[in-house]
Amino acid sequence: MxxxxxxxxxxxxxxxxxxxxxxxxxxxxxxxxxxxxxxxxxxxxxxxxxxxxxxxxxxxxxxTPEPRVVPARLVPMPGPALRPAPEYRVKDDVVTPASPRIYAVQASRANVRGGQGTSHPVVGSLSRNEEVLVVADPGNGWVHVRVEGDGIDGWMAKRLLRPAS
Incomplete structure (x- = not known):
């Protein structure tokens, strides 16, 4: 062989x-x-x-002369346009305020969630009078908050917050 x-x-x-x-x-x-x-x-x-x-x-x-490289023409892919998954999609409905505002929790206990809605997982919990920094308010009843000391970053129902004095 x-x-x-x-x-x-x-x-x-x-x-x-x-x-x-x-x-x-x-x-x-x-x-x-x-x-x-x-x-x-x-x-x-x-x-x-x-x-x-x-x-x-x-x-x-x-x-010897340099070979000429001709770029290939890109042909669009057939089918529907590709879109990112929901967790990676840029949220167009988020409106960032001109200056972040500080709010205090007015409920005895409030959950901070991973997204807008109660279907998202809880990433942290806050008690009454804890202060949060409102990063964005899209106007749909949920606000994007950040707690500086704890490092919690997520979404809360706006009705559970009041402006800090």
Whole structure:
């Protein structure tokens, strides 16, 4: 099995060497004969200077033109437009006040929730007369609050708050 793989690779190598692509420099010279004659090649001056293989390769690389990259046209995806999930969606209905206001809790116990509504999980709980910073008030009965000392950040029912004095 190993012998057969080896002979197959050797045969493939010889086929590629004998029938491989023509030299890129010959193709370039055939395509642009005036440009090749107008600019003296570094390879033509190799007899007057001692060039190592690295310098010779750098000369060949410098003389070949840069390939042009054409950007592909983007085709819109078929189907409905993609929208972010609700937890990552930018809330357009949130109105941020000009200056954050401080409110106090007027209920004996109030829950701070992860979103607008009682269906969202409770992220914290506040007791009477605790002060909160109202970050946003969209006007739908819920306000976005932040408690500085505890690090609680969430939503509360506005009816449970009163302006701090």
């Amino acid at each position: 190993i012998r057969m793989s080896f002979f197959t690779l050797v045969l493939l190598y010889f086929v590629l060497v004998l029938l491989g692509r023509p030299d890129e420099a010959a193709k370039l010279a055939a395509a642009q004969p005036d440009a090749a004659q107008a600019r003296p090649s570094l390879l033509a001056r190799a007899d007057t200077a001692i060039l190592t293989d690295d310098l010779l390769m750098q000369a060949v690389v410098r003389e």
